[in-house]
Amino acid sequence: MLPRIIKETFLRRKKWVAVVFLAVLLGASLASSLLTVYGDVSGKMSRELRSYGANILVRPESAGLELEVGGISYTPPSARVLLDEKELPKIKTVFWKNNITGFAPFLSVLAKVNNETVVLSGTWFEKTISVPQLAPRQFANKAAATKEAPTFTTGIKAIAPWWRLQGDWVTEGDLDEAIVGAEVARKLGIAAGDRFNTDYEGKSTMLKVAGVVTTGGFEDSQVFVNLPLVQQLLGISYGIDKALVGALVTPESKIVRSIKGKRPDKMTPEEYELWYCTPLVESIAYQIEEVIPGAEAGPIRQVSEAESSFLGKTELLVLLITGAALTASALGVMAAMNTMVMHRRREIALMKAIGAHDSQVATIFFLEAGIIGLSGGLAGYLAGLGLAQLIGREVFGMPFSFSSIAFPVTLALAIVIALAGSFVPVRRAIKTEPVILLREV
Amino acid sequence: MSNGTLIDIKGVSKFYNGKVCALDKINLAIGKGEWVSIMGPSGSGKTTLLNIISCLDRPSAGLVIVGGADIGRLDHTELTRFRRETVGLIFQQFHLVPYLDALENVMLAQYFHSIADEEEARQALERVGLGDRLRHMPSQLSGGEQQRACIARALINQPKLVLADEPTGNLDQKNEELVMELFQAMHREGHTIVIVTHDPDVGKLADRRVYLEHGSIRSIE
Numbered sequence: 001m002l003p004r005i006i007k008e009t010f011l012r013r014k015k016w017v018a019v020v021f022l023a024v025l026l027g028a029s030l031a032s033s034l035l036t037v038y039g040d041v042s043g044k045m046s047r048e049l050r051s052y053g054a055n056i057l058v059r060p061e062s063a064g065l066e067l068e069v070g071g072i073s074y075t076p077p078s079a080r081v082l083l084d085e086k087e088l089p090k091i092k093t094v095f096w097k098n099n100i101t102g103f104a105p106f107l108s109v110l111a112k113v114n115n116e117t118v119v120l121s122g123t124w125f126e127k128t129i130s131v132p133q134l135a136p137r138q139f140a141n142k143a144a145a146t147k148e149a150p151t152f153t154t155g156i157k158a159i160a161p162w163w164r165l166q167g168d169w170v171t172e173g174d175l176d177e178a179i180v181g182a183e184v185a186r187k188l189g190i191a192a193g194d195r196f197n198t199d200y201e202g203k204s205t206m207l208k209v210a211g212v213v214t215t216g217g218f219e220d221s222q223v224f225v226n227l228p229l230v231q232q233l234l235g236i237s238y239g240i241d242k243a244l245v246g247a248l249v250t251p252e253s254k255i256v257r258s259i260k261g262k263r264p265d266k267m268t269p270e271e272y273e274l275w276y277c278t279p280l281v282e283s284i285a286y287q288i289e290e291v292i293p294g295a296e297a298g299p300i301r302q303v304s305e306a307e308s309s310f311l312g313k314t315e316l317l318v319l320l321i322t323g324a325a326l327t328a329s330a331l332g333v334m335a336a337m338n339t340m341v342m343h344r345r346r347e348i349a350l351m352k353a354i355g356a357h358d359s360q361v362a363t364i365f366f367l368e369a370g371i372i373g374l375s376g377g378l379a380g381y382l383a384g385l386g387l388a389q390l391i392g393r394e395v396f397g398m399p400f401s402f403s404s405i406a407f408p409v410t411l412a413l414a415i416v417i418a419l420a421g422s423f424v425p426v427r428r429a430i431k432t433e434p435v436i437l438l439r440e441v
Numbered sequence: 442m443s444n445g446t447l448i449d450i451k452g453v454s455k456f457y458n459g460k461v462c463a464l465d466k467i468n469l470a471i472g473k474g475e476w477v478s479i480m481g482p483s484g485s486g487k488t489t490l491l492n493i494i495s496c497l498d499r500p501s502a503g504l505v506i507v508g509g510a511d512i513g514r515l516d517h518t519e520l521t522r523f524r525r526e527t528v529g530l531i532f533q534q535f536h537l538v539p540y541l542d543a544l545e546n547v548m549l550a551q552y553f554h555s556i557a558d559e560e561e562a563r564q565a566l567e568r569v570g571l572g573d574r575l576r577h578m579p580s581q582l583s584g585g586e587q588q589r590a591c592i593a594r595a596l597i598n599q600p601k602l603v604l605a606d607e608p609t610g611n612l613d614q615k616n617e618e619l620v621m622e623l624f625q626a627m628h629r630e631g632h633t634i635v636i637v638t639h640d641p642d643v644g645k646l647a648d649r650r651v652y653l654e655h656g657s658i659r660s661i662e
């Protein structure tokens with residue numbers, strides 16, 4: 001009986017059903033597009049944060065004076081202050097050496113490829129180094145004394161496990177291969193296996209694309225090669241701009257309040273010991289400075305903190321807009337359902353006169369609203385997906401990926417809008433007195 | 442009134458908008474299984490009285506006791522249940538749901554009462570002579586056929602009390618006879634019937650005729 005009544009409502013009250021549907025659709029599509037955009041943007045951003053994997057940046061002490069934009073040094077090569085990559089293995093000797101997951105050096109130049117300027121970054125992909133035994137004697141085990149120095153494999157592969165690579169890694173030591181960022185590959189129209197020519201100050205190098213990397217971050221617009229190639233281009237035998245270090249650290253919030261934010265030279269000996277022996281990003285950076293002369297090491301966490309607070313604010317904004325949109329849409333549902341109830345007063349009165357219970361009348365209207373809500377939610381989700389693509393293209397200049405959470409959330413929100421908007425009209429419906437049936441003809 | 446009183450109306454008055462006195466201290470007892478006609482000139486309060494008995498409307502003063510229960514004291518939910526369990530309503534304007542066919546209209550009353558049973562609904566319509574009109578929409582039925590569908594709907598849940606407001610008012614002679622035969626059958630089956638009518642021929646069939654005038658009972662015969 002119920003399906004019959006509801007079917008007739010949909011057939012006979014098309015106009016108001018359509019209005020309710022539209023109200024739900026508008027709210028749901030906005031909610032769904034914001035969810036998709038927000039989910040994707042925050043995903044991309046936190047991916048970018050993680051893309052450092054690395055949480056400590058090691059630079060030459062005086063590098064602060066250099067002109068650097070977007071991680072690329074614009075200082076003329078002759079004036080550049082560089083670190084010696086041969087010092088890097090010492091990072092594996094600090095107090096918290098076992099917390100160091102990896103590190104990679106970087107040396108970049110701006111090269112030309114087909115008249116496009118690209119960043120050519122020299123680095124280690126997967127390099128095995130031997131760890132110097134500088135640790136105090138009491139920590140060195142007997143085996144180490146007799147055996148040859150232990151080795152450690154590091155490089156981009158170790159600190160950037162999120163790199164999505166199409167093709168292969170560059171073989172360590174192979175100076176003819178490169179990993180090309182997705183953006184560069186797209187611009188130049190090249191793929192894994194292709195060859196391309198780079199030009200730096202008249203020195204041209206033919207490179208083979210080993211793989212194409214996608215990270216969603218700055219890597220997408222760079223070309224990565226083995227470090228010695230860039231050093232050759234610059235005419236130097238050693239030297240790097242910076243190194244990124246990945247270390248497992250304890251959040252600062254875990255440590256005692258009194259030493260939070262204190263500089264090591266201002267601490268009491270007890271505080272200093274506690275601080276030094278806690279794997280904080282600052283204390284590990286400090287220990288790295290201790291082992292690499294002329295280096296300045298600092299957490300790159302400030303960036304992520306700024307970004308996470310930005311994310312928090314964006315989240316609030318998205319929630320507010322979504323909330324306002326959903327409220328407006330629920331009000332629209334309410335107005336339309338109210339009109340529908342008004343138009344059906346006689347029908348309701350008749351149902352009640354022949355014995356319909358309040359809950360049975362309410363069920364009819366809530367079910368109708370629920371069905372419209374569900375279909376409005378479905379349509380709204382699809383419309384929102386389209387809207388999100390539009391926003392992605394027009395505002396962010398990139399397409400958004402499908403968000404799996406947006407679908408169920410949008411459907412649930414749409415049904416909630418439809419039911420919440422029907423609440424007042426349904427109350428009105430069940431209050432209808434059956435006697436009006438006899439009075440109004 | 443051999444087998445007890447079903448409806449006991451005591452000092453019932455009804456004022457519309459606080460001044461129009463539609464009923465003035467009515468006292469009336471109706472026995473179980475009795476058939477009572479309410480007659481009188483237009484505006485004398487017949488429909489008002491019937492609406493009060495059927496709980497569609499509440500009296501301004503006085504008591505209405507049906508089957509021992511003071512229906513003035515029932516709350517909203519209990520009134521709905523009372524209407525559903527005890528009363529079958531037949532209207533002058535039929536009031537079938539326009540978008541449901543005859544069979545579905547009968548099944549709707551079953552659905553609100555308990556569960557829809559198509560077979561039972563079909564039999565009810567066959568009893569009122571609409572066995573070949575089950576799938577007709579109300580607009581495809583004649584007035585007499587609509588009234589018979591309405592009667593089938595009123596009787597489907599076996600109500601103790603059947604209330605009808607001018608059930609033959611919109612019918613021709615032949616259909617009036619058909620409908621009155623159904624009322625006589627209901628009466629034989631033991632339903633208590635209260636019927637409002639202008640028609641002396643219809644009134645004659647009842648056990649008693651109550652004449653109203655200006656909201657008061659002028660005579661009972």
Ligand SMILES: Nc1ncnc2c1ncn2[C@@H]1O[C@H](COP(=O)(O)OP(=O)(O)OP(=O)(O)O)[C@@H](O)[C@H]1O
Pocket residue numbers: 439457458461462463482483484485486487488489490
């Ligand atoms: N809803 C209402 N509001 C105000 N007055 C009303 C209302 N319903 C009925 N009345 C008045 O109450 C009186 C009794 O009306 P009622 O409908 O009971 O008469 P009736 O006997 O059924 O008349 P009829 O034979 O014409 O149907 C009339 O004077 C009528 O105008």
Ligand SMILES: [Mg+2]
Pocket residue numbers: 487488489606
């Ligand atoms: Mg009347």
